[in-house]
Amino acid sequence: MAATHLDCTLCGKTHESERLWKLSPCCERPLYARYDLQRIGREFRPERLAGREPTLWRYAEVLPVRDPAFRLTLGEGFTPLLESPRLAAQLGVRKVWIKDEGQNPTGSFKARGLAMAIARAVELGVREVAIPSAGNAGSATAAYAAAAGIPAHVVLPRDTPRVIIEEIRELGADVELIDGLITDAGVRVAEGARANGWFDLSTLKEPYRVEGKKTMGYEVFEQLGGRLPDAILYPTGGGTGLVGMWKAFDEMEQMGWMGAARPRMISVQAAGCAPIVRAWDQGNEFAEPWRDAHTYASGLRVPRAVGDFLMLRAIRASGGAAIAIEDDTMRSAVRLLGSLTGIFAAPEGGAAVAAVPPLLARGTLRASDEIVIFNTGSGLKYVE
Numbered sequence: 001m002a003a004t005h006l007d008c009t010l011c012g013k014t015h016e017s018e019r020l021w022k023l024s025p026c027c028e029r030p031l032y033a034r035y036d037l038q039r040i041g042r043e044f045r046p047e048r049l050a051g052r053e054p055t056l057w058r059y060a061e062v063l064p065v066r067d068p069a070f071r072l073t074l075g076e077g078f079t080p081l082l083e084s085p086r087l088a089a090q091l092g093v094r095k096v097w098i099k100d101e102g103q104n105p106t107g108s109f110k111a112r113g114l115a116m117a118i119a120r121a122v123e124l125g126v127r128e129v130a131i132p133s134a135g136n137a138g139s140a141t142a143a144y145a146a147a148a149g150i151p152a153h154v155v156l157p158r159d160t161p162r163v164i165i166e167e168i169r170e171l172g173a174d175v176e177l178i179d180g181l182i183t184d185a186g187v188r189v190a191e192g193a194r195a196n197g198w199f200d201l202s203t204l205k206e207p208y209r210v211e212g213k214k215t216m217g218y219e220v221f222e223q224l225g226g227r228l229p230d231a232i233l234y235p236t237g238g239g240t241g242l243v244g245m246w247k248a249f250d251e252m253e254q255m256g257w258m259g260a261a262r263p264r265m266i267s268v269q270a271a272g273c274a275p276i277v278r279a280w281d282q283g284n285e286f287a288e289p290w291r292d293a294h295t296y297a298s299g300l301r302v303p304r305a306v307g308d309f310l311m312l313r314a315i316r317a318s319g320g321a322a323i324a325i326e327d328d329t330m331r332s333a334v335r336l337l338g339s340l341t342g343i344f345a346a347p348e349g350g351a352a353v354a355a356v357p358p359l360l361a362r363g364t365l366r367a368s369d370e371i372v373i374f375n376t377g378s379g380l381k382y383v384e
Helices: 037-043 056-062 085-091 110-123 136-148 162-170 182-196 209-213 215-223 240-254 275-282 308-317 327-341 347-354 356-362
Strands: 005-008 031-034 081-083 095-100 129-132 152-157 174-178 231-235 264-270 321-325 370-375
Touching: 037 056, 037 240, 056 110, 056 215, 081 215, 085 095, 085 327, 085 356, 095 215, 110 129, 110 136, 110 209, 129 136, 129 182, 136 152, 136 162, 152 162, 152 182, 162 174, 174 182, 209 215, 209 240, 215 240, 231 240, 231 347, 240 264, 240 308, 264 275, 264 308, 264 347, 275 308, 275 321, 321 327, 321 356, 327 347, 347 356, 347 370
Parallel strands: 095 370, 129 152, 152 174, 231 264, 231 370, 264 321
Antiparallel strands: 005 031, 081 095
């Protein structure tokens, strides 16, 4: 069906859907693709999903790519949602599901967003892309640019895990290593985009990565048999996955798939880089950049998020929370998760598991809850 228009997420002003945009020209904030959901919902029903391909493209009616010829796929999406009763008993909650995004192409949830962003960019005429990355987004960009047959430029902090750097190179992308953080890499990509005409795929600085990430929300609903859990724990760097799922729930309600009830959305960050946690604690609408960001969970080492206000809105509207986890606690939780489930999680997934006990102690989670924990990537990326 494709989008009818784009909305500025800050002021709501409408913009044309068939033009190549980055941030909104009105407020310099993220743009969201919007659809004629009432019309789409008359035909696109949950029961019609049975038998469709097990990728994120099963939700094509609410995705932005117009021409099926531009749909890129390496098998991304429809990752397992695994019930984990032994982990639930250990953590002290009624039911735990692990959404294992490490089973995506290139080993992380980043495949969803970059498949969609590159497919739509190519459909709109882009012929060369670039991205600043803490690691896994660079891998996914390299893979989907290769699948699309276009050049990709990836700028990474020099201390990015070596296995990720080698993966990106072997997938054919141009790699530049810099001293600094992902925000410094973002400055370099912006310079290259101005000088060379690269299309910048930075988190929420174009409208379509979030469209790929929102499919996680559709999948949780479908895989739970047409319902949502009491809470979702999500490791948060740039936060596109969290706000994407929140967008998906709104779309499903507008199509008549579900009512107004929502899971409590819980943002999990690293103690060494927790701008969203600090803003949530202080009651702020926007998050100030985090100084001296440090954590071995490279996907959480994002000192400033363009979509900060969108995350904070979703957390507050859902009655959720934001919580920071120490690196040593993450490491222990990775081993706990692995020993009880057979899932070798990235440290970001370990952080989400580690968040459960303190959230129970605070009363944000209850022992009677059914929760979904996202493991956003494979632990194999961190074996160094």
